[in-house]
Amino acid sequence: MNVVLDCIPCYIKQTINTLAQTDISEDEMREIIHQTLPLFPQLDPQGTPAENSTIVLRKVNELLGNKDPFHEAKKESNELALKLLPQLKERIKQSSDPLMMSLKIAVAGNIIDMGILKDFDVEGSIREAMEKNFARDDYSSFQTKLKEAKEILILGDNSGEIAFDRLLAEQLSELGIRVTYAVKDQPILNDATMEDAEHVGMTEQARVISNGSIFLGTVLKDCSDEFLQAYKMADLIVCKGQANYESLEALGKEDQRLYFLLRAKCEIVAENLGVQLGEMVFCLS
Template identity: 35%
Template structure:
């Protein structure tokens, strides 16, 4: 996805949120630096690259490696608390396909836990909305078919907290298959960026306990944190797996040019909605054939 002009004001909003615990004077310095960066930057680039560079700049200025560390822990805990009731909700569904579909919808609902486009969200309401509303794009049947046929899964995760909902979804995939995957590659961030899930989060919520699971890392723009979503290496991962699922907006922005990939997300801003041709707050499972 190309960079939309509407993203530019949003970058400044994100800067203000990421620096909300700083003194006003410091915030002004950082905001001015981000403004200067945006002025100097050629906008004929990816959304990803700009976001990474802005967060690098914020990190340099604040000397805080991960301003969302506490928020991420809280999100995991909040989602883990919901885990038992969501599981018992699923256990009441006899039809296996309907169970998996509900779990897929829960995984999408978890995508609302996002401190990028907006810092305000209502998780309970979103779960309720997504479960009871029709998906705006619904390629679930294609996904179901692949889950039943193929033995390996590449899963691009998005946010902390949200990964608890992804865990439930993967559990239901294994459930409907009646056997584990031969391989699950779970893609997280190799360095902090907004509230995106990292390796600690995965351990916190127990995703490391799946059989045959392995972890790949996407970089945050800092050295040695992993490749960018546009890199050849990432395109190679996608080619190597039969089932490829991508959660959330940033992964959509970075990966939407690839084939054989399912995008599962809530469209949280007008820019993504325009690109997907859906309304803001619509939920989708979209397959790039």
């Protein structure tokens, strides 16, 4: 998915949301914003929003002298999600289709996006996920492919959300499928890293690896050999969140292993997916 002009305000919004995690003054915030603006003409107009956002956000972190401005916020979102897990596990247990329920719970967690949404209602998102269907739904084809699958790779997205992904990994494991879960190599926004995977117990549920990359989403040319091997060997790949959609959507047109699981949280992504803003999707590209 290539950038459009409407992506530019989003770079600034992500910058402001990052600065809001700090205790610096408004004047200092304004100066950092001014220092990032000269980067904008250098951003690749043929790149993806995820790649260009990363370039801007890395500069913001550099100017802040803080590699992980969202560190405390990520811990809080993990704790919030962990408190909800017992009741969510019970919902899955009582469901007539536990795998579908775990997918809905995993996508409900996708509301935890501190780069785009300053405020979010996790419990409200869960209630909505229980009541609504996916706006685009390729679950039946996923089920068919699962019958032959032995290895699944889940591309993680945000902290907090990763706790809900643990329930999805658990359901897939119960089907006899080996699950590998990929996290970011370094902090960027509130994306999940190995620290988050350990915090929520994902490392106890699945094999967890770093993708070796500094970018939002999954930019294969920047990923580690270990990740690329896992990517190559996977029978199915579940791509969580907008940034993974932005960076892999074009590949998904050829690679029928890729399923995208997300909420459309911006109008450009929603339009690209052919859904309404805020709707949930589980789809092939």
